[in-house]
Amino acid sequence: ETGVTQSPTHLIKTRGQQVTLRCSSQSGHNTVSWYQQALGQGPQFIFQYYREEENGRGNFPPRFSGLQFPNYSSELNVNALELDDSALYLCASSLFPTVSGGEKLFFGSGTQLSVL
Amino acid sequence: SQQGEEDPQALSIQEGENATMNCSYKTSINNLQWYRQNSGRGLVHLILIRSNEREKHSGRLRVTLDTSKKSSSLLITASRAADTASYFCATDAYSGAGSYQLTFGKGTKLSVIP
Numbered sequence: 054e055t056g057v058t059q060s061p062t063h064l065i066k067t068r069g070q071q072v073t074l075r076c077s078s079q080s081g082h083n084t085v086s087w088y089q090q091a092l093g094q095g096p097q098f099i100f101q102y103y104r105e106e107e108n109g110r111g112n113f114p115p116r117f118s119g120l121q122f123p124n125y126s127s128e129l130n131v132n133a134l135e136l137d138d139s140a141l142y143l144c145a146s147s148l149f150p151t152v153s154g155g156e157k158l159f160f161g162s163g164t165q166l167s168v169l
Numbered sequence: 170s171q172q173g174e175e176d177p178q179a180l181s182i183q184e185g186e187n188a189t190m191n192c193s194y195k196t197s198i199n200n201l202q203w204y205r206q207n208s209g210r211g212l213v214h215l216i217l218i219r220s221n222e223r224e225k226h227s228g229r230l231r232v233t234l235d236t237s238k239k240s241s242s243l244l245i246t247a248s249r250a251a252d253t254a255s256y257f258c259a260t261d262a263y264s265g266a267g268s269y270q271l272t273f274g275k276g277t278k279l280s281v282i283p
């Protein structure tokens with residue numbers, strides 16, 4: 054148990070719809086990252102939030118957006134869903150990264166999104 | 170894009186045997202971490218090795234890092250059925266202003282047969 058909770062666990066949407074996924078960070082963590090994991094692949098970095106602002110983004114289009122709240126919980130929003138968005142979406146919390154890096158990420162169990 | 174490539178993609182061993190997984194990466198790194206994932210659920214951090222370290226141990230885990238070859242290996246000794254999972258290496262890149270991302274490989278799927 055990492056203390057990071059995600060909801061919902063499973064979700065089915067149709068192409069073109071919008072979806073919001075939620076994450077509650079582990080106590081004491083101020084940074085949240087979101088990853089997308091397609092079947093049979095490793096997780097791909099979407100973006101990172103600190104102090105309610107996005108401070109790092111992977112190679113994902115603007116229709117992927119997020120929010121971080123004062124209590125460090127977070128949302129991932131995806132607009133205009135496409136079939137290729139079907140994946141496991143993982144939220145990870147951590148302490149704010151230092152220059153030397155190496156911060157351990159604590160992952161939630163993920164939300165399995167299916168786009169039909 | 171995937172930074173790391175794990176090898177082999179799948180590994181099946183008998184309980185009690187050792188399991189070795191390899192990871193190669195493309196660009197310079199600050200650190201390399203190994204994570205474990207059970208049945209497509211959340212990942213669990215196993216061990217971190219920094220770029221100035223060559224070997225680290227944690228329980229039954231041994232990690233090596235060769236920055237000249239841009240490769241790492243994870244050894245699990247005396248494997249157990251409970252070790253059955255997918256194992257991922259992840260390299261990090263600090264891009265300033267606290268922006269820090271892990272880049273994962275595709276993983277090695279380990280099956281330990283009782």
